[in-house]
Amino acid sequence: xxxxxxxxxxxxxxxxxxxxxxxxxxxxxxxxxxxxxxxxxxxxxxxxxxxxxxxxxxxxxxxxxxxxxxxxxxxxxxxxxxxxxxxxxxxxxxxxxxxxxxxxxxxxxxxxxxxxxxxxxxxxxxxxxxxxxxxxxxxxxxxxxxxxxxxxxxxxxxxxxxxxxxxxxxxxxxxxxxxxxxxxxxxxxxxxxxxxxxxxxxxxxxxxxxxxxxxxxxxxxxxxxxxxxxxxxxxxxxxxxxxxxxxxxxxxxxxxxxxxxxxxxxxxxxxxxxxxxxxxxxxxxxxxxxxxxxxxxxxxxxxxxxxxxxxxxxxxxxxxxxxxxxxxxxxxxxxxxxxxxxxxxxxxxxxxxxxxxxxxxxxxxxxxxxxxxxxx
Numbered sequence: 001x002x003x004x005x006x007x008x009x010x011x012x013x014x015x016x017x018x019x020x021x022x023x024x025x026x027x028x029x030x031x032x033x034x035x036x037x038x039x040x041x042x043x044x045x046x047x048x049x050x051x052x053x054x055x056x057x058x059x060x061x062x063x064x065x066x067x068x069x070x071x072x073x074x075x076x077x078x079x080x081x082x083x084x085x086x087x088x089x090x091x092x093x094x095x096x097x098x099x100x101x102x103x104x105x106x107x108x109x110x111x112x113x114x115x116x117x118x119x120x121x122x123x124x125x126x127x128x129x130x131x132x133x134x135x136x137x138x139x140x141x142x143x144x145x146x147x148x149x150x151x152x153x154x155x156x157x158x159x160x161x162x163x164x165x166x167x168x169x170x171x172x173x174x175x176x177x178x179x180x181x182x183x184x185x186x187x188x189x190x191x192x193x194x195x196x197x198x199x200x201x202x203x204x205x206x207x208x209x210x211x212x213x214x215x216x217x218x219x220x221x222x223x224x225x226x227x228x229x230x231x232x233x234x235x236x237x238x239x240x241x242x243x244x245x246x247x248x249x250x251x252x253x254x255x256x257x258x259x260x261x262x263x264x265x266x267x268x269x270x271x272x273x274x275x276x277x278x279x280x281x282x283x284x285x286x287x288x289x290x291x292x293x294x295x296x297x298x299x300x301x302x303x304x305x306x307x308x309x310x311x312x313x314x315x316x317x318x319x320x321x322x323x324x325x326x327x328x329x330x331x332x333x334x335x336x337x338x339x340x341x342x343x344x345x346x347x348x349x350x351x352x353x354x355x356x357x358x359x360x361x362x363x364x365x366x367x368x369x370x371x372x373x374x375x376x
Contacts, residue, residue, distance in 0.1 A: 014165040018145065020225045022174040022218075025059055028133065029066055036167055037129045042103040043070040044094050046117035048077035051109040054178055055135050059108060071097050075116070079265045082112050082152050084160060087120055094124065101125035104167070110136035110183075111143045111269065115161070118149030122164035132166045135175040137187025138270055140225050141194065145169075145232040146246075156326040157257045171229075173221045184214065185306040186270030189252075191224055192301055193277060194231040197251045200344030202227050203301070210304045244352040250329060251338045251346060252277035255367070258323035262315055267308070274307035275370075283358070283366050284339045284347075294343050310373025321364045329355050335363055 019027060043063055047056035052074050063070040073090050075081045094103075105128060107117030114132045121130035134140050150161025176184065188206075195203035205223070206213070212220035235246055256276025260267055267275075281298045284290035302309050311317065329336040336355040341347040349356045 014147070016166055016168050018169040018171060018229050020140075020171045020173065020222060020229070022172065024133070024170045024172045024174075025062055028059070028131070028170055029062060031168060032068070033066070037104040037131070040102060040104045040129065041068050042099065043068055043106050044099055044103055045070055045072045045106045045108055046090060046113060046120065047072060047074055047108040048081065048110075048113055049074055050077040051113065051135055055133070055172075055175060056108040059106070059133065071099075077112070079112055079152070079260070079269065082116055082150075084151050084153065087116060087151055090116075090120055091124060099124075101128060103128055105130040106133060107131070107166075108133045108135065110134070110139040114139055114143040115149050115158075116151065118147070118164045118166065119151060119161050122149060122162045127164075129167050130164060132169045134169060134171050136179060137176055137184055138190060139187075140171045140173075141187060141190035141228040141232075145229055146236045146249075152261075156328070157261060159326075159328050171225050173216075173218075173225060176216055176221065181214075181306075182268065184216070186268040188213070188305040189270030189273040189277070189302070189307055191228055192298075192305065192307075193249075193251050193273065194228055196277070196298060196340055196343055197248050197338075197346050198231045198234070198344060199227070200342075202231070203297075203343050207297075207301055207304070210301075214306070245354060247329060247354045248338055248346045250355070251340065252280050254324060254327045254329065254335070254337050255279040255320070257327060258320055259311065259315060261326075262320050262323050263312065266314075267312070271308050274302050274305075274309065275311060277302060278309045279366055279370060280337065280339060282369065283337060283362070284341075286362070286366065287339065289339050289341050289347055291342075294340075297343065298340075308373055310371040311367070313372050313374060317367055321360065321367055324360075324363060331357070334358075335360060337363075 045056050045060055056072055060070050060072050073093050075086050105117050105121035107114045118130055121128050147163045147165035149164050150158040195206055209220050252273050256273035259275055260272035281295040285295045299309050324335055334357045337358045338355050339347050348354055
């Protein structure tokens with residue numbers, strides 16, 4: 001028997017810039033003219049039905065005017081579109097229009113768009129460059145750093161996907177002014193989560209400046225955008241592929257993702273995460289990791305942002321408990337939760353282990369003890 005070794009060791013630099021500012025389309029055009037994606041002149045603009053007319057169409061027109069080839073590929077807005085089926089439809093549309101490996105994908109929109117477009121870019125032609133042009137506060141907080149892309153299935157959320165780092169991310173704060181108030185509020189859940197897991201000073205800033213943030217005051221919006229990027233970067237740079245530390249970014253998401261699905265997406269992602277954060281601080285208090293005062297402080301801040309802190313009456317709580325098992329942190333059939341160790345840090349249960357196994361009985365007890373709300 002003969003053995004032939006295929007030695008493919010290599011070093012890949014996936015570094016990229018995040019630009020935070022206002023009216024960034026001209027900056028984007030300047031970057032691609034200066035070689036952001038090399039010599040590529042063909043752009044597949046992936047967006048949703050809500051963002052198409054507001055931002056994707058002007059970017060498309062500017063690209064064509066500048067001499068680039070571009071097409072828009074539009075899917076229905078909302079989490080329900082983040083599926084393998086929609087991804088396949090977009091891929092088929094790109095193939096029909098002659099797109100091959102000589103293109104780049106430009107994601108224009110919120111977190112659903114960047115998740116779906118990034119996954120598409122990672123597999124189309126075995127991988128083409130992608131650029132994110134984030135138009136929501138949620139995308140600025142959650143999708144700006146890290147390169148995690150995925151789709152949902154009827155059985156689980158975000159378990160089918162890959163890591164695909166963009167060439168650059170544009171966080172255009174000017175786009176937030178066209179968001180419905182509900183989406184601004186929803187986006188704040190991930191921002192509050194970042195403060196809870198990594199930065200007590202930022203938590204206090206949010207508490208003191210929530211009114212400025214909700215009114216989209218410029219300095220406050222720039223501050224939270226930069227803080228979100230910094231906090232997430234400090235985690236991702238240490239654990240790009242989510243082998244340990246990066247699990248802390250799932251704070252509040254075990255219950256949050258489950259309730260988002262059980263609500264049939266009547267709840268926006270941030271709204272569901274907010275409820276998940278309440279479950280998490282109740283659990284952390286029960287386990288002696290979080291004081292009663294800190295638990296109440298987190299819930300008050302979520303309330304101050306206008307986020308839900310109770311489980312809607314229409315949610316079947318037993319179905320919610322069952323849905324917890326579709327969480328990607330489940331190991332060997334056991335639920336695992338990321339938990340705060342005070343405000344501004346998370347508990348490291350063993351070296352490099354940031355999620356603890358929690359018995360279903362305890363998880364159920366917490367969920368059953370949560371208040372009933374009428375929110376949506």
